[in-house]
Amino acid sequence: MNVFVLSHRCAHCILHQAVYGEDEYLAVFETALATRCPLCGVRPRSNDDLVVLLFEDEVEGIHTGASPWRKTGQVPKAVSRFLGVGDAARTTGRGDFATSLRDRYSQTSNRRTPDYQEFSDHWAKTVGFQFGDEAYETGDFARAALWFERAAGVLEDPTHLAVAQTHLGLALQELGENHKAVSAFRAALDCKRADRTVLVVAAQQLAPMLKELGDIDGARDAYRIAMELNVSGSSETAAVDLGVLEYDEGNQATAKALWDQAYRSSGDAKAGAAHNLGWYWEQAGDLEQARRYYKVAAKSSVEKVAPRAADRLRVLPPAPPRRFFGRKR
Amino acid sequence: MSSARAALIREYWSLLEADGVDHLIRPAITADEHARLVGRIRNQAERTAAVHGAQNLLAEYTGGKRGEAPSEPRDAYAETAGRIEAALQALGFDLPGTVYVGEYPHQSFNAQARSMHNGTLLLINTGLHYLIYEVALALSTSAGVAERTHDSRIRVRKTSRDARRHQAAAATTLANELAAYILHTDSRRGGKQQVDTTARGFLGYLLAESAATFAVAHEYGHFLAGHLERRRPNEREWLLKSREQEFEADEIGMLLTLKAHELDPDIAALSFWKQVTVGGAFLFFGLDHLLNRIRAEVDDLPAALIVSDHPPSDARAAALRRTLSELEGPDIFQLADAYVLTRAGHEDEVLASVPRLLREQ
Numbered sequence A: 001m002n003v004f005v006l007s008h009r010c011a012h013c014i015l016h017q018a019v020y021g022e023d024e025y026l027a028v029f030e031t032a033l034a035t036r037c038p039l040c041g042v043r044p045r046s047n048d049d050l051v052v053l054l055f056e057d058e059v060e061g062i063h064t065g066a067s068p069w070r071k072t073g074q075v076p077k078a079v080s081r082f083l084g085v086g087d088a089a090r091t092t093g094r095g096d097f098a099t100s101l102r103d104r105y106s107q108t109s110n111r112r113t114p115d116y117q118e119f120s121d122h123w124a125k126t127v128g129f130q131f132g133d134e135a136y137e138t139g140d141f142a143r144a145a146l147w148f149e150r151a152a153g154v155l156e157d158p159t160h161l162a163v164a165q166t167h168l169g170l171a172l173q174e175l176g177e178n179h180k181a182v183s184a185f186r187a188a189l190d191c192k193r194a195d196r197t198v199l200v201v202a203a204q205q206l207a208p209m210l211k212e213l214g215d216i217d218g219a220r221d222a223y224r225i226a227m228e229l230n231v232s233g234s235s236e237t238a239a240v241d242l243g244v245l246e247y248d249e250g251n252q253a254t255a256k257a258l259w260d261q262a263y264r265s266s267g268d269a270k271a272g273a274a275h276n277l278g279w280y281w282e283q284a285g286d287l288e289q290a291r292r293y294y295k296v297a298a299k300s301s302v303e304k305v306a307p308r309a310a311d312r313l314r315v316l317p318p319a320p321p322r323r324f325f326g327r328k329r
Numbered sequence B: 001m002s003s004a005r006a007a008l009i010r011e012y013w014s015l016l017e018a019d020g021v022d023h024l025i026r027p028a029i030t031a032d033e034h035a036r037l038v039g040r041i042r043n044q045a046e047r048t049a050a051v052h053g054a055q056n057l058l059a060e061y062t063g064g065k066r067g068e069a070p071s072e073p074r075d076a077y078a079e080t081a082g083r084i085e086a087a088l089q090a091l092g093f094d095l096p097g098t099v100y101v102g103e104y105p106h107q108s109f110n111a112q113a114r115s116m117h118n119g120t121l122l123l124i125n126t127g128l129h130y131l132i133y134e135v136a137l138a139l140s141t142s143a144g145v146a147e148r149t150h151d152s153r154i155r156v157r158k159t160s161r162d163a164r165r166h167q168a169a170a171a172t173t174l175a176n177e178l179a180a181y182i183l184h185t186d187s188r189r190g191g192k193q194q195v196d197t198t199a200r201g202f203l204g205y206l207l208a209e210s211a212a213t214f215a216v217a218h219e220y221g222h223f224l225a226g227h228l229e230r231r232r233p234n235e236r237e238w239l240l241k242s243r244e245q246e247f248e249a250d251e252i253g254m255l256l257t258l259k260a261h262e263l264d265p266d267i268a269a270l271s272f273w274k275q276v277t278v279g280g281a282f283l284f285f286g287l288d289h290l291l292n293r294i295r296a297e298v299d300d301l302p303a304a305l306i307v308s309d310h311p312p313s314d315a316r317a318a319a320l321r322r323t324l325s326e327l328e329g330p331d332i333f334q335l336a337d338a339y340v341l342t343r344a345g346h347e348d349e350v351l352a353s354v355p356r357l358l359r360e361q
Helices: A022-033 A056-064 A077-083 A096-109 A112-137 A141-154 A158-174 A178-189 A196-212 A216-228 A234-248 A252-263 A268-284 A287-299 A305-315 B003-018 B031-052 B058-062 B078-090 B128-141 B161-184 B199-224 B243-262 B273-297 B313-328 B330-344 B347-360
Strands: A002-007 A012-018 A050-054 B099-104 B112-116 B119-125 B146-148 B154-156
Touching (some): A002 A022, A002 A112, A012 A022, A012 B330, A022 A050, A050 A112, A077 B330, A096 B199, A096 B243, A096 B313, A112 A158, A141 A158, A158 A196, A178 A216, A196 A216, A216 A234, A234 A252, A234 A268, A268 A305, A287 A305, B003 B099, B003 B112, B003 B119, B031 B058, B031 B161, B031 B199, B078 B099, B099 B199, B119 B199, B128 B161, B128 B273, B128 B330, B161 B273, B161 B347, B199 B243, B243 B313, B273 B313, B273 B330, B273 B347, B313 B330
Antiparallel strands (some): A002 A050, B112 B119, B146 B154
16 A cells, blocks of 8 residues: 655655555654655654555555455565565675766656655645644644645645635744744735635734734735625724724724724624724713713623723713703602 | 777677577568568457457557568667667766677576677677566566546456456466576477557566666676676686676666666656666566576476576665665655566466476477
8 A cells, every 4th residue: 555654844745655564564664764855855853753644445455355455465485585575685885887877866867856746745735734733733833834834835726725824824923933924924815716704814813913013004904905805703803903003003083983883793893893982982081972882892792892891881980960851860 | 880889790790600699689580471470469469458458559559550571680689778878878977888789598597798809798698588578568467457436546447257367378378488488598489478558568568678678787787887897708708797796787777777768758758667667677686586496496407507697686686675765765666566576476387387398398
């Protein structure tokens, strides 16, 4: 059966071998550990750096006897050395010509690279994202970034590509490589035909990162993109966040308009917008309006927003008693 | 052709005539015989394709041409030698002298060399070229055809009863051919494989071509590594090599064969051309292994029938395996390993055939 060994150190297929039995299968690990990646030369350090991939039907075929691989089972002793079984082979003594020939052959005829490039691309396309995701979940962000990057290098479906780029950005962000993360998020947004729900996530990740890096215009554009993608919930959240950016930049009126827009929606964004409008009116001195919005936010079930709004309501001076013309309570 | 090589070829033919063996190399064939041969090949090819339920690719391969009877003595290794020398040149080496590859009935499975006035003769045992093709054809008959289904599963095409009969006949004929080669240096006295010009058959021919090229390239290896310069006996003696030098010549021969195939666009277009090329070298070693077993295990075998002057073939295969693993990776042996095992399955049958043919002599 076909055995493919991938290395987590370089996210390449470093070994492809046909094996016919358990002994040979186990020997693959030893071989792989001693193998430099044919594409980048990086050698795995331990078994933890290796992942072995098999075709399910070929494994099943061996169990059921339907496999087209070696049927004889046992290797006849007479030909065991032909198959590399048994004593170690001698090393060929080489004179000047044989040494030069070997060198020049290695330099000009190493055609393994295209094969392994093809294997690596295939596996990066089919399982690269999965390996990246698993590494991300365990907190190994360097490995995650490597696999996401490989996957992004070969995926063709725009949505899949955008997902890989977005996750790459997230992993890079965890590694503190913010500029690279920005590039990854931007690459995700370049996948114009990708699903909007994916693109909006990339835009929402990109915007605060640019803001943090001091690129206010870039952040503003990213939030606008998120809003224009018109994804229910996410676009309103982007409006809330853009409002915060505008408020911080001194554009209170613009901020208010954005929060008003988000307030007209339903869901979590409405609660955030309500809180921010409460703050806006509090700062503007209209405590009644502030109280009104804080109450909406406090009644929501949105984590962080509701308690914070409740806190504001507690510290605001009590509302003056309501007066009704010509009537006393 | 250079004048030095032309002179060397004249020396070669003089040598054959002087030794009274030129008739073995120069089989006369008339236009009528050639036409009959071509007709027979076409009929066999059609029958074999029908048995296997596969497409006959002969017309596609030849472009419908029938060819003409050769008017000159056949030069079986001219093309092979040319490709090896082109590979050498592509790797940036010059041929350090004049060489000619020809046939000679020296009874050694491995090629031999002679130093002549005008250069060096690399001489392949008569009949070996033909035998290698027959063996490869028989082995390819045993190959099963597997297909990937639309859902990426592997499905092995069922072998028909006729195809199984064909495989059994091929195995028996192969045993007889090998025995005949050992006893008479002429495998044709043991029978003949059916021509197969389906894709499976062409794989066999390619494997045979690889084995034959390796055999010649191995001898070039001796020449290039200077093994033939250190001792120059007179023209009537074979140039001797040490066992250590055989391993070196194997490595040189293998690399030159791989390079020669890399330069051939028809071969290099196949995704598994390297596996076939290496498979050819291991087929060659496998045949050598079988001949050694016969020498060791068959009683009453005339001692002169097989000359053995090389290291054991399994040691040569193991050493070459190490070199190729280092240069190309272990997956290059996929076809070689399959053919080694298939051929090994025929060994007992061949070993049983030899005493029978000996008795029938």
